[in-house]
Amino acid sequence: MLKSGIKWMFIILGAMIGAGYASGRELWQFFGEESGLAIIIFTVLFIISSYIVMKIGYEEKTEHFLPILQKLVGKKIATYYDVIIIFYLFTTTVIMLAGGGSTGELFHIPYTLGILFISAILVIVFIWNIKGLVSLNYILIPILVVGLTVTLLFFISNGHSILSFRDWNKQSNWPSSFTFTALNVLSLIAVIGAIGKEIKNKGEAWIASIGSGLILGGVSFIYNEVLIEVSSELVLYDIPLFAIIKDFPYSAIILMSILLWLAVVSTAASGLFGLTARIREYIKLPLWLTALLLLVIIVPLTKLGFSFLIAVLYPIFAVLNLYLLVAIMVYPIANRYKWE
16 A cells, blocks of 8 residues: 555656646745745645545546546536646646756757657656556656755755744745646646556545645645745846755756756646547547557647746636635535545
8 A cells, every 4th residue: 555655656756746736836836935835835735635636536446537527527528627637737837848948958959859759758667557657757756846846945054044934923825735736737737637547545645645746745835945045146047946055066056957847747748648548538549559649749838848838827827726626625524424
């Protein structure tokens, strides 16, 4: 149970920690000053949401996310959210690939070539179906979490303080916890919907939801506080993380660029997996071939750029999915006689 729970935890974290998150762009978009309480609320909401969604996936033995949506909001509204999640997964994959192209340019790799290289990796991973995704996240997620945390703690150890959370009278940004959770709920439902039939018991769901929530919450809090320290310089950087490591040794900058690239691969794989799992209900092709056909459509759209896509699309998705977040929160109450 523990091993499987950790496996699903890595799957969830792989969907959450993408280039938008690892670069700091996504966190700064929703949090910033006076957000310590907001991140704590987000952590609690995320743990609860993860468990509820995983429990539904386990009970319904899902192969994609539509049955979970139908349980949460009913068949009629689920039809609308089905379209929203498909569009979200599609655009998220575009964003991740665009981020990968931008990261590759730091190593003088042409933007388009970098995107095509990541696309090739994704197709190869999907040859092994869900086992390929699990293996990928087993390797990438520990490297991402440890690398990012060490970098942030190193910045703090160089004389920078994180004091904003200590003033409880200045936590006005707490409502952002709901929009940030709502945004991440989309990826959560998509990836869990694709693995529901593989979950063996509710204990695995508890381990995965609590583990992923605590890791995300802890890293998010530290990351946000560090971003506040360099807030005056963020306007100069397309990727906020580079404002943090600007005075680091050049080797550290190279390492963090590689970590950003790994985050791109991880989240692009999770998003594309959720998308292909849904589409395969209509297109009876191998997973890798479905992914390849989707990438043929996705790659040209990466020309829109990484920062533009995050700044415009993420807030829209967050607001649209507040209703879905509420539906998840009230699900145990509405089904209290069936809830165990």
